[in-house]
Amino acid sequence: MTRDKNAKKQGLKNLPVHFILIGLCVIWLVPTIGLLVTSFRPVQDINSSGWWTIFSKPKGYEEYQTYCASCHGEDGSALPTADLSDPDLVQNYKRSFTLLPSLTSDINGQPHMADIPVPDETQTADIIAYMKRLAGIDTSSTFTLDNYIDAFTGYRGNNTYRADCASGKQSLDLYCDIRDLMNPRGMGRAFINSVLVAVPSTLFPILIASFAAFAFSWMDFKGRQWLFALLVGLQVVPLQMTLIPISRLFAQLGLNGTFMGIWLFHTGFGLPYAIYLIRNFMGSLPKEIFESAYIDGASHWTAFWKLAMPLSIPALASLTIFQFLWIWNDLLVALVFLGGQHPVLTYQIGNMVTSLGSGWHLLTAAAFISMALPMIVFFLLQRYFVRGMLAGSVKG
Amino acid sequence: MANVIFEHVVKKFGDVVAVNDLSFVLEDKEFLVLVGPSGCGKTTALRCLAGLEEVSSGEIKIDNKVVNDIPPKDRDIAMVFQSYALYPHMTVFDNMAFGLKLRKVPKDEIKRKVDVAAKVLNIENLMKRKPKELSGGQRQRVAVGRAIVREPKVFLFDEPLSNLDAKLRVQMRTEITKLHQRLQTTFIYVTHDQMEAMTMGTRIAVLNLGVLQQIDTPQTLYDKPKNLFVAGFIGSPAMNFFNGKIEKKDSKLVIKADGFEVEIPKEKNKTYEYLEGKKVIFGIRPEDIHNPEFLPAGIKPALIKSIVDVTELMGNEIFLHLKPRENDPVYVARVDPRTRVQVGEEVKIAFNMENIHIFDPSKNPENPIAIR
Numbered sequence: 001m002t003r004d005k006n007a008k009k010q011g012l013k014n015l016p017v018h019f020i021l022i023g024l025c026v027i028w029l030v031p032t033i034g035l036l037v038t039s040f041r042p043v044q045d046i047n048s049s050g051w052w053t054i055f056s057k058p059k060g061y062e063e064y065q066t067y068c069a070s071c072h073g074e075d076g077s078a079l080p081t082a083d084l085s086d087p088d089l090v091q092n093y094k095r096s097f098t099l100l101p102s103l104t105s106d107i108n109g110q111p112h113m114a115d116i117p118v119p120d121e122t123q124t125a126d127i128i129a130y131m132k133r134l135a136g137i138d139t140s141s142t143f144t145l146d147n148y149i150d151a152f153t154g155y156r157g158n159n160t161y162r163a164d165c166a167s168g169k170q171s172l173d174l175y176c177d178i179r180d181l182m183n184p185r186g187m188g189r190a191f192i193n194s195v196l197v198a199v200p201s202t203l204f205p206i207l208i209a210s211f212a213a214f215a216f217s218w219m220d221f222k223g224r225q226w227l228f229a230l231l232v233g234l235q236v237v238p239l240q241m242t243l244i245p246i247s248r249l250f251a252q253l254g255l256n257g258t259f260m261g262i263w264l265f266h267t268g269f270g271l272p273y274a275i276y277l278i279r280n281f282m283g284s285l286p287k288e289i290f291e292s293a294y295i296d297g298a299s300h301w302t303a304f305w306k307l308a309m310p311l312s313i314p315a316l317a318s319l320t321i322f323q324f325l326w327i328w329n330d331l332l333v334a335l336v337f338l339g340g341q342h343p344v345l346t347y348q349i350g351n352m353v354t355s356l357g358s359g360w361h362l363l364t365a366a367a368f369i370s371m372a373l374p375m376i377v378f379f380l381l382q383r384y385f386v387r388g389m390l391a392g393s394v395k396g
Numbered sequence: 397m398a399n400v401i402f403e404h405v406v407k408k409f410g411d412v413v414a415v416n417d418l419s420f421v422l423e424d425k426e427f428l429v430l431v432g433p434s435g436c437g438k439t440t441a442l443r444c445l446a447g448l449e450e451v452s453s454g455e456i457k458i459d460n461k462v463v464n465d466i467p468p469k470d471r472d473i474a475m476v477f478q479s480y481a482l483y484p485h486m487t488v489f490d491n492m493a494f495g496l497k498l499r500k501v502p503k504d505e506i507k508r509k510v511d512v513a514a515k516v517l518n519i520e521n522l523m524k525r526k527p528k529e530l531s532g533g534q535r536q537r538v539a540v541g542r543a544i545v546r547e548p549k550v551f552l553f554d555e556p557l558s559n560l561d562a563k564l565r566v567q568m569r570t571e572i573t574k575l576h577q578r579l580q581t582t583f584i585y586v587t588h589d590q591m592e593a594m595t596m597g598t599r600i601a602v603l604n605l606g607v608l609q610q611i612d613t614p615q616t617l618y619d620k621p622k623n624l625f626v627a628g629f630i631g632s633p634a635m636n637f638f639n640g641k642i643e644k645k646d647s648k649l650v651i652k653a654d655g656f657e658v659e660i661p662k663e664k665n666k667t668y669e670y671l672e673g674k675k676v677i678f679g680i681r682p683e684d685i686h687n688p689e690f691l692p693a694g695i696k697p698a699l700i701k702s703i704v705d706v707t708e709l710m711g712n713e714i715f716l717h718l719k720p721r722e723n724d725p726v727y728v729a730r731v732d733p734r735t736r737v738q739v740g741e742e743v744k745i746a747f748n749m750e751n752i753h754i755f756d757p758s759k760n761p762e763n764p765i766a767i768r
Contacts, residue, residue, distance in 0.1 A: 286479060286481065288477040288478075288479050288480075288481035289481050289482075289483060289484075291446075291448050291468075291475075291477070291481065292475065292477060292481040292483075292542075293483075293494070294447075294448070294467070294468045294469060295446060295447075295448075295468045295469065295471075295473065295474065295475050295495075296469070296494050296495035296498060296542070296546070297469040297495055297498040297499050298469065298494075298498055299469075302498060306483075306494075307483060310485045311484065311485060
């Protein structure tokens with residue numbers, strides 16, 4: 001019973017903390033949600049209204065309710081003689097100046113609007129927009145995938161990829177079939193390039209660092225401490241400082257603009273931190289496990305693959321996530337060493353917006369395309385963060 | 397099936413000497429217990445034998461072959477660690493099969509050996525579990541099982557029971573003893589618990605500060621400790637020591653200690669004669685101190701007077717904390733449970749002079765040698 005009370009007290013105590021946390025999460029999430037919503041809206045909508053308007057009624061709904069709904073009904077079909085859901089009838093009122101006279105004139109000797117005041121011009125235009133929706137003339141949806149399709153295919157026109165292809169007016173670099181996913185200007189191609197850059201650049205340093213970390217923690221050799229200190233110290237070298245010398249070196253070796261070059265670069269810069277992190281983890285594994293394995297007949301090689309690696313999975317997983325994200329989101333190194341030859345996502349996103357600032361509706365979609373893989377990686381590996389792999393190996 | 401020989405083994409860590417000139421011969425099928433207080437070098441000695449530490453000097457032989465430069469995996473030994481050292485990501489079966497797999501034993505052979513070991517240790521139903529799903533006792537069994545399947549020449553145990561609760565410890569103790577009888581292999585067992593040492597070992601090596609104090613059968617160690625350290629270490633409660641002096645009184649040798657005087661039995665006179673007039677340390681075990689009302693048959697009692705300080709009733713016996721005079725140091729007696737005494741009361745106490753220990757501090761004052 002006292003425990004219950006304590007739990008309750010604890011809960012109440014934590015309440016403000018929870019509120020603050022939830023509040024922070026919401027504040028943090030709102031821009032992202034806005035971006036996500038925007039990425040699914042048509043260009044015209046994006047340019048005319050904010051993303052939050054998707055939660056409100058369609059344009060003209062308010063005005064229609066005020067001025068027309070009492071006689072014509074919610075769906076416009078209440079008066080058989082003036083059925084507003086009839087496209088032919090609505091077709092006659094395309095502009096506010098065609099509808100307004102009808103509103104001010106008499107119908108069957110009675111004023112059209114009776115006691116209700118006549119709407120002004122803007123309101124009338126909104127009402128017409130709503131009538132078009134009622135009549136089914138305006139079927140344009142507030143939801144579209146065009147932004148994603150345009151971003152994937154690298155479409156740069158004034159319309160949409162689908163519309164251009166449907167009318168046959170696509171630009172010369174488009175085929176209007178699956179091949180467009182490989183368009184060098186599109187996010188599809190960039191996505192593949194990013195994967196080609198990020199996966200080896202993540203796996204190489206982590207594999208090499210694991211070997212090094214094992215040696216640093218479990219193999220006795222002279223100068224081990226000093227070498228490790230030196231390695232950790234190497235982390236102070238800023239990456240930006242090395243861009244030019246390495247770029248010149250790569251130019252001599254013919255590595256500029258190749259995947260091999262960028263793999264080497266990321267491997268080199270990933271190693272010190274990776275070794276540091278994995279060594280600290282491996283070094284904290286119980287010594288007896290390895291001693292026991294050596295007595296059981298294991299060589300260093302077996303001990304590494306059968307014990308050190310599987311037991312270091314939590315560290316390896318978190319390091320994989322960090323290294324992968326860092327490379328995936330990297331623009332600088334990719335820009336310097338790959339440039340436009342093999343455009344990666346970050347590079348391509350930068351190119352989405354023209355110098356005049358148009359085309360930024362594609363940015364939202366492009367951003368989510370580039371976010372997709374990191375999200376998957378994170379959710380696949382995140383359970384390793386919390387899991388205690390060592391539980392049960394030693395006493396306790 | 398092999399013997400183990402230590403020849404002048406020294407192990408230094410920097411300036412610290414962990415094992416100092418350790419020599420002993422362990423015959424095949426013996427069960428040797430290395431015992432001593434923590435930091436005495438017993439575990440280091442074991443690790444040197446296992447090959448986990450390199451000896452600084454001296455030779456270690458297994459099966460009459462020097463193994464100094466042989467890596468652990470080729471020494472044909474198996475070790476059970478204090479912390480069990482199970483491989484946490486493997487099932488119990490894989491844990492036990494690991495060593496055999498590395499030695500490229502055929503699969504069905506592995507299966508057979510592991511099953512046999514599992515049966516011996518009564519863990520057949522745990523084979524698919526991971527170590528974290530096991531209790532402490534079960535983990536210990538798996539660790540022992542992992543050693544058994546290898547069928548090594550020598551088994552090494554490094555305080556394997558110290559993480560278990562008292563009841564389980566007693567149970568595992570007998571099981572390991574039984575295992576030794578069944579396997580008929582050389583066992584070396586390290587512990588700081590002299591109770592474990594006494595009950596399990598065929599021989600016990602007592603170490604202190606890296607130096608071997610005595611290596612003998614449990615009974616000899618108990619009856620005839622070689623020096624003050626062994627005398628004080630083996631036995632619970634520990635032996636009582638009194639500073640005293642040997643004197644001659646009416647042609648009889650007596651020990652004159654603070655607050656009392658006891659006569660040395662005639663047949664021992666010869667041994668102690670030369671100590672006459674010298675300072676000695678007189679030792680007697682609590683179980684050799686009796687209530688004169690309930691004297692066992694056939695002992696040579698010497699009566700003294702003491703004041704009762706504390707009484708501890710154990711049920712089957714009573715521990716009396718006594719002091720010869722008000723300000724003398726306290727000693728412990730283990731007396732008959734029928735004894736009825738009050739705290740503060742002056743009582744008569746009988747020392748069994750048959751089993752006295754006299755240490756001569758003039759030889760090695762830090763750890764006086766027992767004179768017999």
